[in-house]
Amino acid sequence: MSAVRGTGDQADTLRQMARTAKQNSPTPSGAASLTDQQGIRVISVTSGKGGVGKSNVVANLAMALAAQGKKVLIIDGDLGVGNLDVLLGLSPQYNLNHVLSGEKSLSEIIVEVTPSIKLIPAGSGVQEYTSLGQHEKLKLLDELDMLEEEFDIMIIDTEAGISENVTYFTVAAQEILVVVTPEPTSITDVYALIKLLATRYSEHHFKVLINMARDSEDALEVFRKLANVAGRFLDISLDYLGCVVRDERLIDSVKKQKAVYELYPDSDASNCFSTLARRVIENSRQTRLKGNIQFFFRRYLEGSGGGGV
Numbered sequence: 001m002s003a004v005r006g007t008g009d010q011a012d013t014l015r016q017m018a019r020t021a022k023q024n025s026p027t028p029s030g031a032a033s034l035t036d037q038q039g040i041r042v043i044s045v046t047s048g049k050g051g052v053g054k055s056n057v058v059a060n061l062a063m064a065l066a067a068q069g070k071k072v073l074i075i076d077g078d079l080g081v082g083n084l085d086v087l088l089g090l091s092p093q094y095n096l097n098h099v100l101s102g103e104k105s106l107s108e109i110i111v112e113v114t115p116s117i118k119l120i121p122a123g124s125g126v127q128e129y130t131s132l133g134q135h136e137k138l139k140l141l142d143e144l145d146m147l148e149e150e151f152d153i154m155i156i157d158t159e160a161g162i163s164e165n166v167t168y169f170t171v172a173a174q175e176i177l178v179v180v181t182p183e184p185t186s187i188t189d190v191y192a193l194i195k196l197l198a199t200r201y202s203e204h205h206f207k208v209l210i211n212m213a214r215d216s217e218d219a220l221e222v223f224r225k226l227a228n229v230a231g232r233f234l235d236i237s238l239d240y241l242g243c244v245v246r247d248e249r250l251i252d253s254v255k256k257q258k259a260v261y262e263l264y265p266d267s268d269a270s271n272c273f274s275t276l277a278r279r280v281i282e283n284s285r286q287t288r289l290k291g292n293i294q295f296f297f298r299r300y301l302e303g304s305g306g307g308g309v
């Protein structure tokens with residue numbers, strides 16, 4: 001899989017180039033401090049436009065992380081067609097809305113993907129949330145605490161673009177991973193997303209994953225383009241996380257409603273996901289400015305007008 005290195009010296013130089021060494025905005029009140037190394041890590045996967053491979057990244061990264069010993073909780077926040085549940089051959093009956101309306105408990109809506117991976121279907125909004133009584137709210141917080149202990153990493157699959165539903169999840173997460181493809185429109189769209197997140201939501205740190213790259217050189221070239229434009233005009237830092245090559249076997253896996261990591265573990269794409277998972281694990285937790293899973297849900301619910309927990 002020689003095509004997918006690209007994290008050597010060249011990538012390091014690019015990281016340096018792109019990094020503006022600016023501090024993030026102050027830690028929001030109630031957030032865990034930087035020294036708090038415990039608990040779950042929350043990563044939101046997002047993009048400027050649809051069809052760039054976010055759901056595949058979420059599913060396969062989760063599997064690669066699980067193969068490296070991590071327990072992963074996925075939140076399926078993409079309500080469009082070609083959902084993560086379809087991709088994983090699941091058909092969840094209930095979603096987060098049923099929890100927020102008090103009909104179901106969190107444990108009743110969680111779907112097991114593999115013994116190390118579980119999924120929460122997000123549903124289409126949180127307007128019902130205020131109907132939860134005090135007792136139910138406390139129960140939900142208890143359940144969130146239990147998830148915090150059970151899982152190492154939470155990955156959120158978001159819808160594409162800059163609609164409010166997308167930004168709530170993204171802004172609530174600790175780490176933002178943007179998926180970009182070599183297509184020029186993907187780069188301009190992600191620029192718009194990063195600009196919005198930086199200017200309106202004070203998000204300044206982004207990890208970048210180039211998907212459907214020809215090879216690592218191609219991916220670095222795309223990252224360089226994005227870093228040039230974004231770094232010049234915005235007060236942000238971009239970290240190159242790595243790439244996933246364009247792989248026919250991934251397309252074939254989608255048709256078979258399986259993750260490529262499961263169906264073709266030795267494919268080029270799967271090797272890329274293994275490398276990415278290793279990097280995610282190695283990645284220092286310096287970026288964890290924003291608390292734990294309760295904190296994530298509080299921010300999410302407050303942001304989306306659900307009235308907070």
Ligand SMILES: Nc1ncnc2c1ncn2[C@@H]1O[C@H](COP(=O)(O)OP(=O)(O)O)[C@@H](O)[C@H]1O
Nearest residue numbers: 050051052053054055056212245246247250254
């Ligand atoms: N690395 C890749 N190689 C080849 N095709 C890919 C790759 N990643 C994504 N695709 C194609 O793009 C389609 C959309 O991917 P998906 O993960 O559903 O995108 P999104 O969630 O961003 O809308 C997939 O069904 C697949 O055909």
Ligand SMILES: [Mg+2]
Nearest residue numbers: 054055078082
């Ligand atoms: Mg998707």
